[in-house]
Amino acid sequence: MELAEAKLKFIETWGKLGSEWGINRTMAQVHALLLISTEALTTEEVMEMLKISRGNANMNLRDLIVWGLVEKQHKAGERKEFFFADKDAWSIARQVAKERKKRELEPVLKSLAELSNVNGDEKDPEFKTFKKSVSDISKLAKNVDKTLETMLKAEENWFFGSIFKMFK
C-alpha cells in the first residue's frame, strides 16, 4: 500500500473507532490527520484534507484542545494558527482516560453512591435485589476508577510492559 492511501485508511479507521466509542467521528478524524502529520496544520489545511467546513474544522480542533490531545502553535512571521497533535500513544491514552473518567465515570459513581442510600424493607426481595445490584456495580466502578487513577498518575507506560502477564 502507498503512503497516501495508507493515510486515508488510517484516518478512516481512527474515525470509525471513535464513533463506536461515543466520540464524534470527525473529531477522531481530525486527530488522526494531525497524528500522522509531521508539521502542524492550519484550519484551512484540515478543511481541505478532510473536506469539511470551516465551522466544523474550527469546532473539532477546539474540542481536541479541550481534550488535551492537540495544541495550538504559532509560527514566526505567520498570522495563522497552526495545530499540532501530541504523538505519544501512552500520553494520548492517558488523556482520553482522564477526560472520560471525569465526564462519565465520576457522575455515575456519584449517582450510585446516592442510590445506595435507598430506604426500604430488608425483608423485601425486590429491595434486596436492588441493593445488591447497586452495591456490586458500585464496587466494580470504584475499582475501575482506582485503576484509572493509578494509570493517570503513572508517568511510565505500564501497558507497554508486561503487567498483563500477572493476571496469568
Add this chain to the structure above:
Amino acid sequence: MELAEAKLKFIETWGKLGSEWGINRTMAQVHALLLISTEALTTEEVMEMLKISRGNANMNLRDLIVWGLVEKQHKAGERKEFFFADKDAWSIARQVAKERKKRELEPVLKSLAELSNVNGDEKDPEFKTFKKSVSDISKLAKNVDKTLETMLKAEENWFFGSIFKMFK
C-alpha cells in the same frame, strides 16, 4: 430515597452511561430494569415499565441476548417468554468486554496490521512519522487486546481484588 424512585434513577443512570459509550440508551435501560428485577419479566412488562413500543422492546431484548447479558426463560404452564438478566457484575463486565473486543478492537488491529505494511521512502519524514504513529498505536492496541484476553480467561474477578495496587 424510596425504592420506586431509586429504581427509576438507576435505569436513567445506566441508560445515560450506555449512550455515552456508544450503546443504545434503551438497550441499557432494559438491561438496568432486568438487573434490578427479582423475577424474570415479559416483553409486555418491559414495554409498560419503560413506556416503549413492542417492536422496540423486542429488538432490544434480542440484542441483550446476543450480547450474552440476558437469557430467555420459560415458565411451566406459561405461553409467554420471560427475560432474565445475569446479575453478576464481573460476568457483565466480561461479557461487554468480550463483545466490544470482537466487534471493535479486532477490526482495528487488523487495519493497523495492514497499515504497517505501507511502502515508502525511509528518508521521507512524512513516511517516518506515519510509520511511527501506526506502530506505537499498534503496540498499545495489542497490549489492550492481550489484557482483555487475560481478563476474559480469568474465572475469578481480579478487579474486585486489589491488583491496582501493583501499579503503585
Add this chain to the structure above:
DNA sequence: ATAAACTTTCAATAAGTTTTGAAAGTTTAA
C-alpha cells in the same frame, strides 16, 4: 483609524439513529 487576515458563532439544514405500530409470521392448544 482602517482594512485585511483570520477565528468564532450559531441558526438552518442535513445526516444519522432510534422508535413506532401495524402487518406478517410462528407456536400452541383444542
Add this chain to the structure above:
DNA sequence: TTAAACTTTCAAAACTTATTGAAAGTTTAT
C-alpha cells in the same frame, strides 16, 4: 385445522446529533 396467543419484522416517522456557511467578532499591520 383453526384460531388465539404470542413474537418478529420493517417502512415510515420522530428524534438526536453533526455540519454548513454566512455573519459577527477579533487581531494585526500600516
